[in-house]
Amino acid sequence: MPRVVPPIDGRTSSSNLPPSIIESTAGFSAGVVATLAVHPFDILKTRLQLEIDRKSKPGDSLRVLRQIVRDEGNFKALYRGLMPNMIGNSVSWALYFLWYRNLKDIMQSYRGGERLHSMDYFVASGTSGILTAVCTNPIWVIKTRMISTGANAPGAYKSISDGIRRLYKSEGIPGFWRGLLPSLFGVSHGAIQFVAYEQLKNRRSEYKGSGVELSNWDYLTLSGMSKIFAGSVTYPYQVVRSRLQIYNARELYSGATDVVVQVWRKEGVMGFYKGIIPNIVRVLPSTCVTFLVYENTKYYLPKFWQDDVTLDD
Incomplete structure (x- = not known):
């Protein structure tokens, strides 16, 4: 596998390309590749999340498949809804990394170039997540409804x-932002993930020298x-969000709080973790592919750009 230089606090190789272009291109590419790789698991996870009356069992994933x-x-049928999912993921990652990079640069400038702290990463990631969630929620509503049912339903x-x-x-218009509230709660997932990722990356870099x-x-x-x-900390919000974004959500639930109450009363604690097994199977390769493509694109894109500019000159 090719080796890449570890970026520190969002800095990349010097080039004529603006950092914002590099970040958004890397994020967009990562979203496309990751979605193509794991979309069937997304369908499986969503279908399991929407099973209201059935108790969760180990063999449910194979049964639904x-x-x-x-x-x-x-x-x-396992690729139904691929296009909105691909659009949603690619645009989300492009916007997310764009804002995340810019916010980290602002914070690093404020700190005089010092390495950022965990709270800095948390604030930058959380703010980027909120902005991304508000902008892309309409895509996710369409995507959830398409993959929650078959094309012939x-x-x-x-x-x-x-x-x-x-x-x-x-x-x-309000229909395009159904499920936004639990999505905003879900921003904490991305914030926690990025704090852990950045700190692990810094620790690993220090360990290697x-x-x-x-x-x-x-x-x-x-x-x-x-x-x-x-x-492991934030999965339940995804179940709540999926229940709020289905076709007949207005007939079943009055809001996010009502979803929580009904799931707790009818399905118990495990109801909030329906679909978690295919979700783990999906998100691990998806996350790994996303960050691998992102880090490599962020590193190699400026080099390819410099080579092209040199040839043109």
Whole structure:
């Protein structure tokens, strides 16, 4: 595997490219690659989250997987909703890393160039997450509704444009921001993950010594460890968000608090962790791929740009 120089506090190799372009391009690329790799697990996780009356069992993932393939045509059903998912992930990561980089630069300038503290990472990550969640929530509503049902289900959205038109017609502008509140709570997940990732990365760099490069294996390991840590703390919000974003959410729940009350009363504590197994299977490779593509793109893009500029000159 190629080796990449460990970026410290968001700094990248010098080049003629603005840092914002580098960060957003790296984030966009990471979102596209990660979504293509793990989209079927996203469908599986969402379907399990929406099973209200069934008690969670170890074999549920295989049962739902067989059911999707059997009832919805073939294995292509596992990629239903791929486009809104890809758009959502790529745009989200592009915006997130753009704001995250700029906020870290502001904080580092305020600290006089010193290494950032855990709280700095938390604030930068949390603020970036809030801005990203507000901007991209409409994409996630369409995506959740498309992957929560088969393409042949009554009332199912046929495409992104069909979903936008019908959602606006039936629920108006507020419908595009359904589930935003639990998504904002979910920002804490990203904040916790990034604090853990940045600190683990700094510790690993210190352990390997000054000037020694972090390997791709380091990035895979560190991103996986930070994701497991954050996911174990914040997973329940995803169940609440999914329940609020389905087609008939207004008929079933009056809001996020009502979802929490109903899940607790009807399904118990384990109801908040439905779909967590496929979610872990999905998010670990997704996170590892995302950060690996992000770190490599962030490092190599300026080099490729410099080479192109040199050739043109």
